[in-house]
Amino acid sequence: MTETTWTPDTLAAWRDFVSYQADRPHVLTVKERDALTPLLREQYDDSRIAFVNAPIVLPTPxxxxxxxxxxxxxxxxxxxxxxxxxxxxxxxxxxxxxxxxxxxxxxxxxxxxxxxxxxxxxxxxxxxxxxxxxxxxxxxxxxxxxxxxxxxxxxxxxxxxxxxxxxxxxxxxxxxxxxxxxxxxxxxxxxxxxxxxxxxxxxxxxxxxxxxxxxxxxxxxxxxxxxxxxxxxxxxxxxxxMQPYSIGSETHRKEWDKVIALFEREFPLVEHEVGTLMEEAAWLHAVTGGVLGSLRTLLRKGLVAAIIDGHEHLDRRALEQVIPDYRAVISASNEHKSSRRASA
Known part of the structure; x- marks a missing residue:
């Protein structure tokens, strides 16, 4: 499969899509990573970035x-x-x-x-x-x-x-x-x-x-x-x-937490603990408007930045440095306006 964006709109392309499996790289310890030569380090980071960008489908609710x-x-x-x-x-x-x-x-x-x-x-x-x-x-x-x-x-x-x-x-x-x-x-x-x-x-x-x-x-x-x-x-x-995820009820909040946990389990970062970002569930919802695509984009950008910068974990502080997609910006702005009207 090539690295270009494509749609499985031929039988051959569809067969490629069905057989495609993302190769999860072996995640090295910090000591092992730092012992790599510059070329091997770049190849290692490239393999992790490729995995971050892979079309993995998560079993969301x-x-x-x-x-x-x-x-x-x-x-x-x-x-x-x-x-x-x-x-x-x-x-x-x-x-x-x-x-x-x-x-x-x-x-x-x-x-x-x-x-x-x-x-x-x-x-x-x-x-x-x-x-x-x-x-x-x-x-x-x-x-x-x-x-x-x-x-x-x-x-x-x-x-x-x-x-x-x-x-x-x-x-x-x-x-x-x-x-x-x-x-x-x-x-x-x-x-x-x-x-x-x-x-x-x-x-x-x-x-x-x-x-x-x-x-x-x-x-x-x-x-x-x-x-x-x-x-x-x-x-x-x-x-x-299909609608943006809500956190207005306990049931909806648990579903949003599950989505975040599903993403965290796929992070190719050796020091990241699953649950770190669930503590920021409300903030992530405010930033992305509960839109799955916007959450995925935000986390992908955060992961790529972490790998490039040499970090092995992802938290709110790092994600605050990431510019979200424009749809997320609009959603967050609309949510802020709604909150202001409700409190007025």
Missing amino acids: DLERLIREARIITGMNRGPQFTARLSLAISGTQTLGKSTAALYLGRAHEERERAKHAREGDKSFVPVLYVSTPPQTSPKGLMVRFASTLGIPVRSSTTTDQAMDRVVDNLRELQTSMVILDEVQHLRTRAQAGMEAASALKSFSERVPATFLYVGVDLPRSDFLGGAMGAQMQGRTTMVQ
Whole structure:
């Protein structure tokens, strides 16, 4: 796998994603680290930074709930179906981890299906297809994207129905049982092209014996589920709303503490004790607004800075020197304004 940012939008890229495992480096004692030559020290630090940046998915409370719901929906879709299958939608604002969660669900489903049917490494078996929705797509554009992901050539003279037929036949042959459609908010169903694309997607999903997982920003108010086609999709779709973590109740506070502890357990720092940052849970929430992506970015920047500076632990004092992402700055500002209004 290269070090560039990529999306698993081809079968080969998806297989790379499924097989990818982050290599956790052996963490040296301070004495062992200081005994390294400058070149070996740089290589050691680079390996730790690479691990910090690795796309590791943590079993957060949100993800655990999502996994359970996905297992229920896929279970209900098994066997002969003479009506439309149920689908699952993951919605929320940016940086809440929607796509990450969907990719994790897809990988878990693929691993489970391959193990169940003893088809590990069988390239003729594709349990999961991941596709990213093109912006303001047409029906043919949507089918071409599916075809492209599958490696099916589509001529300019090919009609939408012909492209759909080829994709459907291919997915049936590959025995695909989960289709993940990301960025589905790009379907503008109140515009003619988007409406036709949504209609094509509805027809397509009814012909493919798979669970469809739709991922997008603010889907309840999007054209996809709230527009002209929305009523037809709502009754067959289970919506999971991902939101920033709250600390307003004891239960919510425990969930936030768990998230922080999960991150701390992955720190490649020899002198860091898990629980150090849980003592700063309220401060971390204020800084990040409870947004998982902002927390991850803040901690990653703090870890990289600690490794570069030669520190082997991370605490609030070090994190206060880190500039958070702009979304976190906005969230913290809004929370401060809300607190001031409440106390006025």
